[in-house]
Amino acid sequence: MKKYIILFVLGLASYAAFFLLKQNDFDNKSYDVRIVNGFSNNSSLPLVIWCGADDGSDIGGRALQERDDYSWSVTTGLWKTPLYVCTMKCDGKRKTFEAFRVNRDRYRCGNYRQCFWLVKEDGFYFSNDEITWKKDFSWM
Template sequence: MKKCMLLLILGLASYATFISLKQNDFESESYDVRIINGFSNNSSLPLIIWCESEYGGDIGGRALQERDDFSWSVKSGLWKTPLFFCTIKWDGKRKKFEAFRETRDRYRCEKYRQCFWLVKEDGFYFSSDEIAWRKDFSWT
């Protein structure tokens, strides 16, 4: 009898937890990731970019001239925690960085679900609105 009561209580607790989850918790959310060449004068030397997901999904790359961009959409949700890496090369410099990490970016990109990177001579700048830019890290 005690065992049946315990199973009933555990079942009710599990059900209460399940119904308290929002429907959004089971649906995927979409984020737009965009990397922009923000160099002031490199028209003769493009910014080379190549991106891939943690799970081996190659999303490709491009040679970006001034103000060109490379972008893609990311789906996340309860069962997915996406992570995308990009390698950027320019004039002998090379940097691999996390362009989108769901555990980090769901908070800072949440309002518009947009994550922007502006790559400049002195480093990599982040914004969720393309207005307020914050330097996240340098090339080295």
């Protein structure tokens, strides 16, 4: 009987430790997401962006001229793991992409939880410091 009680207590302690670790990963973290128009010459034709969350909320859109940006904050939680999807259009090009996905971005956005996108003629670049950019994908 004593053996079963010990196993039960150990199982309960393991479950509590797992729950606390998971909660620490997701609980009340705030991320800044910023998308910048990095086109070299689109002064006459803006980059149009429209974004929304997977819960159906629409955060709106804008027409971005050169170096304009569009930004918002995301708060995550144990039961709140948001996904933000944006559609970009410029001069016949159109692309929908995941601007923020907590499972992907909680580590790559860095200690300061900064998630930056630079949209250029050849594709979409990601950074967490606005110095080092890595191309994530192309328009097509």
